[in-house]
Amino acid sequence: MRAIAFTFGTLLLTYGACSFASNEGDKLFAPCVACHGSKGEGNATLNAPAIAGQDAAYVERQLRNFRNRRRGVDKSDAIGAQMQASATAMIADDAAVTKIASYVASLPKTINAKSAAGDLRNGNNQYQGKCGACHGVTAEGNPTLKAPRLTGLDASYMKRQFAHFRDGVRGTDPQDTPGRQMAMMAKTLPNERDLDDIIAFIHRQGRPK
Structure with missing residues (x-):
């Protein structure tokens, strides 16, 4: 019984940690909603791609590329420059990048209308x-x-x-x-x-x- 109780308690703690991380990612994603949409569905009019359900590692890598000036710095990429500036100004650190990427990956995948x-x-x-x-x-x-x-x-x-x-x-x-x-x-x-x-x-x- 003790083992069962311990396992159940461990599951509750794990679920609570995941739920907290998800909620934190949701809050950190808030500045992205204006362009990418509340569900990460994107907005072609604003040149913002759909990102919902994209692999977390890919999202994280691209955010880091923008923040580290590996992307969005070419003079002919005005749209990328906007994203580069936003990723730098609105995302506090690498930990926030990881949380946002995990949240984006958890959103339902988009289908072209x-x-x-x-x-x-x-x-x-x-x-x-x-x-x-x-x-x-x-x-x-x-x-x-x-x-x-x-x-x-x-x-x-x-x-x-x-x-x-x-x-x-x-x-x-x-x-x-x-x-x-x-x-x-x-x-x-x-x-x-x-x-x-x-x-x-x-x-x-x-x-x-």
Whole structure:
């Protein structure tokens, strides 16, 4: 009985700690709501991507990249510069970064309300040939390879980030190894039409059939 009581007490303490961390993450996320939405659903009008349900390690890495000026410092990335300034001013320290990332990861994953148009067959072929090995067959992401989930992201955000990787705006910092790998891959896609088709394919993933 003592062992059972101890185990139950341990579970209560663990649950209480997790609940406290979740509540703390919720509060720390409050400044992000204005752009990313209360549920992390994003706002394409404000150029803010959906982040809900994204892998915690990826969110944490990107917040650290912004705070450490590994991202959002190129003169042609005005939107990234806004995020870089916000992440620096509104997030107190590394502990807060971790709590925000954990909270974001706990939010229900987003699904694109409206799919982008494109050739799904070509999109599938191009995606599986260029992207699937890292981002997953259905664009679900792969934390082991540090590749984020792509489903739920709006077309304009994906096109903008792809261009940034391709043009050397993002993924150039020596300490951003995953970013540098993506930058190299971005240079292998032949044209914009293929990118549009890839995005159309990604938007079909995770949706009811």
